[in-house]
Amino acid sequence: xxxxxQTPRYLIKTRGQQVTLSCSPISGHxxxxxxxxxxxxxxxxxxxxxxxxxRNKGNFPGRFSGRQFSNSRSEMNVSTLELGDSALYLCASxxxxxxxxxxPGTRLTVL
Amino acid sequence: xxxxxxxxxxxxxxEGENLVLNCSFTDSAIYNLQWFRQDPGKGLTSLLLIQSSQxxxxxxxxxxxxxxSSGRSTLYIAASQPGDSATYLCAVxxxxxxxxxxxxxxxxxxxxxxx
Numbered sequence: 001x002x003x004x005x006q007t008p009r010y011l012i013k014t015r016g017q018q019v020t021l022s023c024s025p026i027s028g029h030x031x032x033x034x035x036x037x038x039x040x041x042x043x044x045x046x047x048x049x050x051x052x053x054x055r056n057k058g059n060f061p062g063r064f065s066g067r068q069f070s071n072s073r074s075e076m077n078v079s080t081l082e083l084g085d086s087a088l089y090l091c092a093s094x095x096x097x098x099x100x101x102x103x104p105g106t107r108l109t110v111l
Numbered sequence: 112x113x114x115x116x117x118x119x120x121x122x123x124x125x126e127g128e129n130l131v132l133n134c135s136f137t138d139s140a141i142y143n144l145q146w147f148r149q150d151p152g153k154g155l156t157s158l159l160l161i162q163s164s165q166x167x168x169x170x171x172x173x174x175x176x177x178x179x180s181s182g183r184s185t186l187y188i189a190a191s192q193p194g195d196s197a198t199y200l201c202a203v204x205x206x207x208x209x210x211x212x213x214x215x216x217x218x219x220x221x222x223x224x225x226x
Contacts, residue, residue, distance in 0.1 A: 043202075103154050
């Protein structure tokens with residue numbers, strides 16, 4: 001069974017731009033969660049989607065948004081990028097409320 | 112506030128040693144606890160999942176225990192090898208947190224196993 005995939009793997013953007021990251025979960029998993037990892041703050045929960053609905057949200061500004069499609073693939077969008085948004089963005093999928101499996105991440109650099 | 116703490120922050124051991132990584136959490140009303148491994152610049156690899164009703168889980172040379180009453184979990188690695196070098200992360204989800212898939216992570220323990 002294929003694992004969680006994320007595209008692109010690397011991105012370089014400039015301040016003020018927006019970016020869209022994509023995540024394809026393990027087949028059969030309907031829950032997709034997004035996390036931000038930075039050296040200063042560690043891993044922080046962004047949001048979770050289940051059956052195309054946002055089920056939970058972390059403490060991030062409204063510039064961070066997401067969505068999920070009927071095939072469970074998910075995208076997250078960051079608008080008006082700031083230098084502090086530079087991070088590794090990880091998505092995880094799970095079947096119901098069980099073990100979570102993470103993708104390789106998207107490394108975003110904001111210049 | 113629900114928090115996860117991992118001690119030590121870093122550990123360097125010679126190959127072959129048995130070692131214990133510690134994780135503590137506030138609020139014993141957890142849903143589950145998961146241990147992950149992360150290699151530099153990579154994603155997270157799930158090692159063990161312990162449900163709140165369980166006391167321990169084992170996979171190969173790894174054993175994870177859970178003591179909800181004291182708010183602690185330990186990851187035991189037997190006969191460590193250089194390939195075990197990585198950062199180990201403990202993550203907890205809580206009941207009533209608004210979503211059982213919301214994981215709160217510790218800062219991790221960076222392990223180096225030298226030949």
